[in-house]
Amino acid sequence: MQPLNEAILIMAVGMITVFFILFLIVLIGDLIIRLSNKYLPEEAVAVKAKKTGTSSDNTMKAIEAAIDVITNGRGKVTNIKKI
Amino acid sequence: MEEILSKLYRMTAFxxxxxEVVLMWFIAFVLLYLGIRKKYEPLLLVPIAFGVLLANFPGGGMGIVPAENIALEGHRYKNLFEIASEYGIMNYLYYSLIKTGFLPPIIFMGVGALTDFGPMLRNLKLALFGAAAQIGIFTVLIVSLLLGFNLxxxxxxxIIGGADGPTAIYTTIKLAPHLLGPIAIAAYSYMxxxxxxxxxxxxxxxxxxxFKINMRQMDKLYPPKHKIKNLKVVKIIFPIVLGCVSAIFVPSSVPLLGMLLFGNLIKEIGTSTLRLSEAATGPIMNTATIFLGLTVGATMTADVFLSPKTLGIVVGGFIAFAISIAGGILAVKVYNLFAKKKINPLIGATGLSAVPMASRVANEIALKHDSNNHILQYCMASNISGVIGSAVAAGVLISLLS
Structure with a gap:
């Protein structure tokens, strides 16, 4: 009988704890949402800086120049695949 | 000549x-069939099934030996080198990775990095149904006790009723390691x-x-009070705060919940921690899954597995699962009695973990009854909270019983 009583007690403690923690999650989530809506309302929009002279641009220019030389200006780069 | 033949015979496993050994092979073949052909959780069932095979090859030395074999006087244990040299590499892996409780939290870290708390944050109230669905865990605890299992x-x-493999394994390691094999099999099979x-x-x-309660229509009729303006910030703050709060109230759930939330945080931060989340969800989680599956399977030697308790675990596991689902459904039905904004009880059914399969199944059932009733996002809210709920329930059981 003793273990059964203990099991019933564990059930009560367990269910109350689980409900309590998930109830806290609801409260915490709600609080975080309210605070972020008030103080951090919008996501910082990433400003697209105009790319100037990045390494990928330079690579592209080098490939285009090489194709231009090899095909005497008739070739055009449509797709670049890394092998 | 006769001596040579005798030695040759002894060299083989005949x-x-x-x-019993042949029966264990048959069980392993069935599990392999379910994993490979039927695709029942193949990522875990295949390693577990192969671990069963390895453990039951006579003379292979891959079966896990009981903890008494490695115990020394004064609550001390043999060191890992001694375990490896006496009982082989599988015991080395088991006692270093499983018995220490190392792998389940590592897998939980990967699960966290794959989890999106967004649906739960958008429908916070639904998280409470993840608590109701833990009732199966505690009901089966009482029923099993009456059937002759100890506490x-x-x-x-x-804990099988929590429908969360790593949680079930972690709890069993801490409370009843001799039942690890059948409980892991039952947990993953029912999932x-x-x-x-x-x-x-x-x-x-x-x-x-x-079945036809349409959640989107309900949202239009009764719109949520607060819309999230900056979801990214909320998603980053949430695991940090939740980790602190759960650690204060249920410290024994920290190994699982803490790692889950850490995994989630490195995912939500974005590009600056992308390499960490990729490692957590890729190489680390996959490696952990292989070793977890093989070693758990290797605990299922014939003398351990072929006992009446295994049958009790198979039946009890099913009941735990069914009661958890019923608990979630009934909780929603009770809520609907008092609330204006009705909730589809299928959302309660997903309060047990099994993410995201439970949500997908519930969504499909809802769509069968009404082709416009998409409830997946709502189900995910309750489903994810179920993961937290079962980890908390495991923490309670471990702290009260270990």
Missing amino acids: GGFSF NEAASLG ALVPVIIPFVANLLMTKKE
Whole structure:
């Protein structure tokens, strides 16, 4: 009988704890949402800086120049695949 | 000549054959069939099944030996080198990675990095149904006790109802390690059977009208009070705060919940921690899964697995699953009695973990009754909270019983 009583007690403690923690999650989530809506309302929009002279641009220019030389200006780069 | 033949015979495994060994091979083949052909949780069932095979090859030395074999006087244990040299590499892996409780939290870290708390944050109230669905754990604890299991074994059996593999394994390691094999098999098998069990329980408990409750229409009629303006910030702050709060109230859940939330945080931060989240969800989680599956399978030697308790675990596990689903459904039905904004009880059914399969199954059932009733996002809210709920329930059981 003793273990059964203990099991019933564990059930009560367990269910109350689980409900309590998930109830806290609801409260915490709600609080975080309210605070972020008030103080951090919008996501910082990433400003697209105009790319100037990045390494990928330079690579592209080098490939285009090489194709231009090899095909005497008739070739055009449509797709670049890394092998 | 006769001596050579005798040595040759002893070299092979034929001398160790027995009915029990062949039966274990058969069980391993069935599990392999379910994993490979039927695709029942193949990522875990295949390593577990192969671990069963390895453990039951006579003379292979891959079966896990009971903890008494490695115990020394004064609550001390043999060191890992001694374990490896006496009992082989599988015991080395088991006692270093499983018995220490190392792998389940590592897998939870990967699960966290794959989890999106967004649906739960958008529908916070639905998180409470993840608590209701833990009732199966504790009900089966009591039933198992009446069936002759001791308290620790009953708790390990009940945790199958949480429908969370790593949680079930972690709890069993802590409370009843001798039942690890059958409990892991039962947990993962029933998770694979979620598409069968949820419709079965839902059809028993729900009316046609309830199946058709349309959540989007309800949202239009009763819109949520607060819309999230900056979801990214909320998603980053949430695991940090939740980790602190749960650690204060249920410290024994920290190994699982803490790692889950850490995994989630490195995912939500974005590009600056992308390499960490990729490692957590890729190489680390995959490696952990392989070793977890193989070693758990290797605990299932014939003398351990072929006992009446295994049958009790298989039956008890199913009951735990079914009661958890029923608990979630009934909680929603009770809520609907008092609330204006009705909730589809299928959302309660997903309160047990089994993410995201439970949500997908519930969504499909809702769509069968109304092709416009997409409830996946709502189900995910309750489903994810179920993961937290079962980890908390495991923490309670471990702290009260270990």
